Amino acid sequence: MTTTRSGPTLAVIGGGVIGGICALAAADAGWRVHVYDDGPTTRASEVAGGMLGTLGEGHPGEDDLFALSVESTALWPSWIERLGDAGIATAADSLFVATTAADGEYLRQMAQFVWAQQIPQDRLTPMRAAQIRAVEPALSTRVNSGFLASGEGALDNRRLLAALHAAHGEAGVHWHRMRIDDVADVRADQVLVAAGMGTPALLPDISLVPAKGEILRLHRNRYSVGVPQRVIRARVEGHNVYLVPRADGVVVGATQYEPFADDDRAPQAGGVADLLADATEIMPGLRTYDLAEAGAGIRPCSADALPIIERVDDRTLVAAGHGRNGIVLAPVTAARVVALLGA
Ligand SMILES: Cc1cc2nc3c(=O)[nH]c(=O)nc-3n(C[C@H](O)[C@H](O)[C@H](O)COP(=O)(O)OP(=O)(O)OC[C@H]3O[C@@H](n4cnc5c(N)ncnc54)[C@H](O)[C@@H]3O)c2cc1C
Incomplete structure (x- = not known):
């Protein structure tokens, strides 16, 4: 079932796990969402192992990353339910x-x-x-x-991406298979840059x-x-x-x-x-x-191993720099992006 919406428009540049989950969270919050992605060949989210590494990713000096990972892992069960399960979780411990x-x-x-x-x-x-x-x-x-x-399990990241894509279709999120070279070219009320390693080319102040x-x-x-x-x-x-x-x-x-x-x-x-x-x-x-x-x-x-989730200007936000933990940190990223959008 495709939903018809009338809210403000959000363009998401990047259709990996970060762009994908943020797009769906924004659509669920009432935004009309368009995803621009230049294809799976450069997508880290396709390659990943899919571990929800929290305790095992805890390293001295990375206390904030540890806390964020624990917070995000706790959000995954409701996201898996939202995505209709689809055999996404492959281990619980x-x-x-x-x-x-x-x-x-x-x-x-x-x-x-x-x-x-x-x-x-x-x-x-x-x-x-x-x-x-x-x-x-x-x-x-x-x-x-x-x-x-x-409670430190794993997801099948490819099934996750497929489930996100299917959920986009049902939530009325439009996909555009194309490369964006300049954020200014995108017509939308708000633009989220979630382009993984493609982010610095679009936002030169972001360094990865x-x-x-x-x-x-x-x-x-x-x-x-x-x-x-x-x-x-x-x-x-x-x-x-x-x-x-x-x-x-x-x-x-x-x-x-x-x-x-x-x-x-x-x-x-x-x-x-x-x-x-x-x-x-x-x-x-x-x-x-x-x-x-x-x-x-x-x-x-990112330089400090923490994801960069912030507003760049009145129209532009960024969610990038998830390093070795993008699958783990996807739910908390979506929650923060929706809060930044003010939805
Ligand atoms: C070997 C390996 C194992 C990993 N294992 C794990 C793990 O077990 N657990 C975990 O949590 N994380 C893991 N990770 C990390 C995880 O894969 C990344 O943190 C996460 O995938 C980043 O997601 P993303 O959406 O930001 O980027 P990506 O998945 O790279 O997606 C970015 C998308 O943006 C598109 N794009 C870029 N530039 C443009 C542009 N200009 N216009 C349009 N589209 C554009 C790209 O084509 C791509 O589709 C692993 C990574 C690797 C490499």
């Missing part, structure tokens, strides 16, 4: 695991930071090796310690650092062991690797090179080799999975 004493110590320091942030203590529970293998039997016998992060990341998609076949039930976030000899469950397999991520040329989206052999080595170290049965896709994307990072 995360399991952090380590194989060496040094990696275990790294996880304990992460836990200390999280426990100091006034979240309920039972959100992050220490697990011994036997407890870990009891809940995830496919993990390597080398895994010797870890933590269960309750491109951080390239490689990521793999492995599909289960009839010879494979089962997909983990939880997001597995492993520390393997100083590297981080994660396995994110999907209906058809797992997403293995992710490398990070920063800064990097923002037009280089080819996965390199070395990054792919490292991800496969670490992933099969943690879950040996992954060797039987099909390597369906090796991809790379560019994380649009």
